[in-house]
């Protein structure tokens with residue numbers, strides 16, 4: 225049980241750490257990062273959002289909004305989740321993804337939980353916030369699948385976003401429940417068989433917000449790393465959507481290596497309010513029926 | 517997609533932005549303009565002599581939104597920009613046929 | 629309702645305003661802009677040296693009028709703004725779907 | 741005829757003008773505006789204290805072209821104004837019903 229708790233906490237803290245570390249170099253190219261930082265591996269804030277060190281962005285904040293709604297409702301309630309996203313949007317967040325903004329606005333205007341399927345919804349915004357739902361459904365496959373897509377469709381309705389959210393969410397669930405990297409690889413290979421465009425070896429080298437680029441960057445560096453730190457550092461130094469690729473690889477690496485493997489120097493820099501809220505949410509999420 | 521042009525009193529800009537951001541609208545463009553209308557200008561002293569400046573400084577806000585959002589956005593602007601005194605301003609709504617986000621090449625509603 | 633945008637030489641602003649108010653159009657909005665066109669820039673002397681400024685300051689007038697008034701308003705602007713020299717400017721007419729007077733909430737033609 | 745409004749980073753104005761004149765479009769009007777969007781403002785030092793200015797200076801280009809030229813003109817603007825970094829800007833296309841050249845009284849496509 226201890227190990228499972230450590231891995232669950234690791235996955236959620238991993239999102240925040242990856243977000244805060246990656247935010248410094250979001251929208252930068254690898255050569256610009258090398259020029260400015262050599263290898264970027266410290267939480268220093270800055271970046272295009274001019275953040276204070278340890279500050280997280282929309283990736284972690286939307287996760288906390290989703291997690292908060294799950295705990296308050298004692299389980300799944302799609303409207304509660306959508307309302308939590310609205311409350312978050314009205315709180316003047318430091319950044320909001322364009323597709324997330326459009327989806328939340330649609331919900332505000334017409335109260336529909338999903339827009340039409342759209343080519344322009346192929347971003348990584350639905351996957352980036354999945355970790356609290358993973359923790360709320362560790363023992364319930366069916367619930368995870370259904371709820372993962374319902375939360376995704378509030379802002380992103382795109383087949384590739386759907387499949388990536390399901391598969392990487394599955395991987396995190398499996399890792400937290402004690403599965404190893406080998407079983408993870410089996411899930412990844414099944415994805416590549418059905419959707420070859422997600423192939424990540426050799427690594428195509430793009431780390432944009434397009435879900436295919438994001439998944440390739442995350443899975444390549446997750447399977448080629450050998451520690452929490454090496455997975456996250458290699459990922460964020462690819463730049464582009466670095467906070468989001470960092471958050472997602474942080475979820476997987478945290479689920480595999482555990483919270484105890486996250487560098488203390490990074491945890492110490494992280495916004496203390498966010499760390500406290502994550503710890504409280506992990507307790508609340510693991511007590512939900514889907515994880516009993 | 518519609519373009520909303522609102523000509524308002526300059527000191528109301530912050531409030532109007534707040535009203536729009538409560539709808540999740542954060543992108544907008546602002547121009548400093550001069551208004552001539554029912555609200556007359558004022559008298560200024562320049563080198564001791566009085567003369568009438570017959571225009572008034574206004575702020576012009578341009579915001580392009582999906583058609584489904586127009587009504588709510590116009591209401592938010594009216595609520596925020598209203599003082600009840602002459603010169604509060606005007607709102608004009610026109611149709612925009614195409615929008616392009618220059619950074620990504622996205623078009624249509626995905627670009628706003 | 630139509631919006632008339634007229635880009636004119638700045639010194640013609642007063643005459644254009646008078647021409648429009650003769651038609652009973654009292655409200656309008658003016659923006660300082662820069663024009664690039666057939667009329668080339670001019671040469672300015674700056675600290676004794678000559679250099680070419682390739683744009684020219686223009687005034688952009690925006691006035692929304694009932695459709696029935698468009699032709700008369702355009703004629704009035706052309707008459708007032710015309711000098712016959714290159715760079716006199718352009719007039720663009722577009723459709724406005726909705727107008728709101730912020731002070732009273734009036735909409736449509738009652739708002740202009 | 742269509743009006744293309746492009747809100748771009750000010751330092752890109754020259755390149756955009758060149759891109760358009762390569763298509764034979766030489767007339768355009770430019771306005772200095774302030775942009776609020778995903779690209780945040782910047783921090784300025786004023787009398788030693790840091791404060792956040794949350795808008796960014798942008799240039800608004802307005803160019804009216806024959807409908808047949810719209811696509812090429814939009815592509816030229818995107819190509820010239822693109823940097824790939826947040827805040828590159830937006831392009832809006834609207835229909836213009838009438839154009840008048842003030843100098844000659846010419847109307848329609850002959851006037852642009």
Ligand SMILES: Nc1ncnc2c1ncn2[C@@H]1O[C@H](COP(=O)(O)OP(=O)(O)O)[C@@H](O)[C@H]1O
Nearest residue numbers: 551552553554555602603604605655691692731
């Ligand atoms: N017909 C119009 N076309 C364009 N702008 C107008 C028009 N009428 C008014 N405006 C703009 O709206 C502002 C406020 O209008 P004004 O007539 O002074 O007050 P009110 O709308 O309260 O009667 C003016 O300063 C001007 O900028």
Ligand SMILES: Nc1ncnc2c1ncn2[C@@H]1O[C@H](COP(=O)(O)OP(=O)(O)O)[C@@H](O)[C@H]1O
Nearest residue numbers: 663664665666667714715716717767803804843
């Ligand atoms: N196609 C256009 N789109 C937008 N504005 C234009 C266009 N052509 C000209 N203008 C504006 O009109 C002004 C006058 O145009 P110009 O070509 O110099 O003179 P003329 O119309 O007398 O030939 C320019 O300075 C510019 O502001």
Ligand SMILES: Nc1ncnc2c1ncn2[C@@H]1O[C@H](COP(=O)(O)OP(=O)(O)O)[C@@H](O)[C@H]1O
Nearest residue numbers: 543579580619775776777778779826827828829
């Ligand atoms: N909905 C909108 N309506 C009008 N202007 C907008 C809108 N959204 C953005 N803009 C303008 O475009 C500029 C660039 O937009 P921004 O959101 O910063 O970047 P990007 O388009 O690269 O995401 C803004 O500074 C603003 O002037």
Ligand SMILES: [Mg+2]
Nearest residue numbers: 281282283467
């Ligand atoms: Mg982010």
Ligand SMILES: [Mg+2]
Nearest residue numbers: 465466467468
């Ligand atoms: Mg990001």
